[in-house]
Amino acid sequence: MVRTGILFILLFAACENNIIQRAASDYFQYREGNWWQLASNQDTMMVEVEAVDTLLQIECFTVSFGGYPKYLLKKPNAISQYIKIIHNFGGEDYTVVEDFIKRIELPLVNGNAWQDSLVDSIFISGAWVKAKFYIIGSISGFESVGGYGDVYTIAIKNVEIVILPDTVITDTIDVIEAYAPDIGLVRFEDNDGVFDLIDYEVE
Amino acid sequence: MTGKSRNSMYSIIIRSGINRGSHFAGRNTSTISILYLLLRYTVTPILRCTDTPFLKRGLTSQSIHILLDMLFFLIALSVGFEGGYNIPAVGFKDLNSGVAFSLYINRHFRFADLCIGARTSYFSVENSAYSLYFYGLSIGLAKNSWLFSPVIEFGPEYARRKLGSSKESGYGFNYTLGLLINVHFEKLRFYPKFYYEGITDLKTHAGFVGAKLGVGYEF
Numbered sequence: 001m002v003r004t005g006i007l008f009i010l011l012f013a014a015c016e017n018n019i020i021q022r023a024a025s026d027y028f029q030y031r032e033g034n035w036w037q038l039a040s041n042q043d044t045m046m047v048e049v050e051a052v053d054t055l056l057q058i059e060c061f062t063v064s065f066g067g068y069p070k071y072l073l074k075k076p077n078a079i080s081q082y083i084k085i086i087h088n089f090g091g092e093d094y095t096v097v098e099d100f101i102k103r104i105e106l107p108l109v110n111g112n113a114w115q116d117s118l119v120d121s122i123f124i125s126g127a128w129v130k131a132k133f134y135i136i137g138s139i140s141g142f143e144s145v146g147g148y149g150d151v152y153t154i155a156i157k158n159v160e161i162v163i164l165p166d167t168v169i170t171d172t173i174d175v176i177e178a179y180a181p182d183i184g185l186v187r188f189e190d191n192d193g194v195f196d197l198i199d200y201e202v203e
Numbered sequence: 204m205t206g207k208s209r210n211s212m213y214s215i216i217i218r219s220g221i222n223r224g225s226h227f228a229g230r231n232t233s234t235i236s237i238l239y240l241l242l243r244y245t246v247t248p249i250l251r252c253t254d255t256p257f258l259k260r261g262l263t264s265q266s267i268h269i270l271l272d273m274l275f276f277l278i279a280l281s282v283g284f285e286g287g288y289n290i291p292a293v294g295f296k297d298l299n300s301g302v303a304f305s306l307y308i309n310r311h312f313r314f315a316d317l318c319i320g321a322r323t324s325y326f327s328v329e330n331s332a333y334s335l336y337f338y339g340l341s342i343g344l345a346k347n348s349w350l351f352s353p354v355i356e357f358g359p360e361y362a363r364r365k366l367g368s369s370k371e372s373g374y375g376f377n378y379t380l381g382l383l384i385n386v387h388f389e390k391l392r393f394y395p396k397f398y399y400e401g402i403t404d405l406k407t408h409a410g411f412v413g414a415k416l417g418v419g420y421e422f
Contacts, residue, residue: 019362019373021407023335024294076297077330107297107333111369139369149406181407 018150022142025181027108027152029202030061030074036185038195045195047185055082058100065188072103079104085131087162089124096122096131096162103135108152108179113138130163140176148180153187280422281309281347281392287415289324289400294409298335301326301411303400309347309419318343318356333366337402339377347392347419352383360402375404383417392419 035048050062053071060073060082071082085097102116117134136157145151154177162169178187186197285305291298307320319342326335343356356379363372381398394417401410 017373018404018406020375020404024409109366109369112366
């Protein structure tokens with residue numbers, strides 16, 4: 001009986017399917033002062049959570065990705081990102097789109113895919129300027145990484161389209177991010193390369 | 204199985220039978236007592252003839268003894284149902300409260316009541332497409348004759364997470380520590396149950412505090 005119990009526990013421990021870890025952990029440690037240092041073969045990147053800011057009367061975190069701020073809002077069902085598309089005409093800036101968009105759907109579940117979009121237009125000097133921003137995201141998998149736990153890999157495609165009377169400007173950015181439970185960002189991949197976590201501090 | 208261990212199994216059955224008789228004495232359980240005595244003094248002696256070809260071909264005397272013991276269990280038990288709420292206490296920060304149900308059979312032993320049950324619980328978050336289910340089996344101990352009884356339960360748990368059409372599942376280990384307040388009304392037993400329910404996959408521990416209302420019926 002004791003042997004059966006021990007065998008059961010060993011089999012259970014060998015399963016490596018940490019469902020409780022994935023269900024109970026916080027993968028997005030957005031608290032002021034938290035930081036992650038990532039490095040590629042050629043460069044390093046610092047991701048820092050800065051002071052809370054208020055945009056559109058909503059409190060959100062300013063997260064600096066290598067000096068470029070992103071304004072992120074963490075809700076139980078999503079990590080949302082503040083998007084503002086400005087069109088300059090005649091030396092003056094006009095805001096075409098301004099809102100929060102769902103960046104990552106929560107909770108993280110393997111295989112989940114989502115998309116969200118913002119569309120708006122503005123009439124400037126006798127012509128319509130239309131802008132669209134959309135995000136297509138998916139969780140491409142998770143793997144158990146020693147020291148980190150079950151790490152989710154998320155692919156995010158950001159597309160910004162500005163339609164002017166005579167032209168269409170499209171800007172696409174593909175990123176792959178990996179998040180570890182109760183740590184946060186451990187891997188980041190974009191056109192500049194692959195960055196892996198080398199140091200971090202989370203509270 | 205050696206003769207010695209077989210004899211010890213008989214003695215366990217006999218001892219538990221005596222205990223069972225004393226537990227149900229004065230509880231109007233004559234039907235159970237008669238059934239038990241019939242099984243004890245008719246089937247059990249037959250099973251001692253382990254050389255019977257039928258037994259060799261099919262069930263061994265040991266497995267029949269186990270089945271018989273399960274039958275004894277089933278005819279001398281109480282059954283019950285519990286339902287209540289769980290609130291995340293450790294981990295699961297984004298979960299709302301959940302509902303939990305369990306069904307069990309209960310059998311009195313010498314010093315405590317042994318409870319074997321199946322349970323399920325369901326949780327949701329603000330994302331209405333997400334759901335988290337737990338399904339588990341449990342074995343537990345309590346003292347139903349006390350007004351205030353501690354309760355301990357543990358068992359394997361199957362967890363399933365679902366978001367839209369995406370699913371994840373896995374196994375965990377569940378344990379419960381709590382307190383029962385037993386109120387007896389003839390053969391019925393009502394009890395509120397307050398508990399902490401922990402769940403782990405041996406990597407991460409999480410848990411809920413909860414309250415259930417249960418009702419049991421003693422046959």
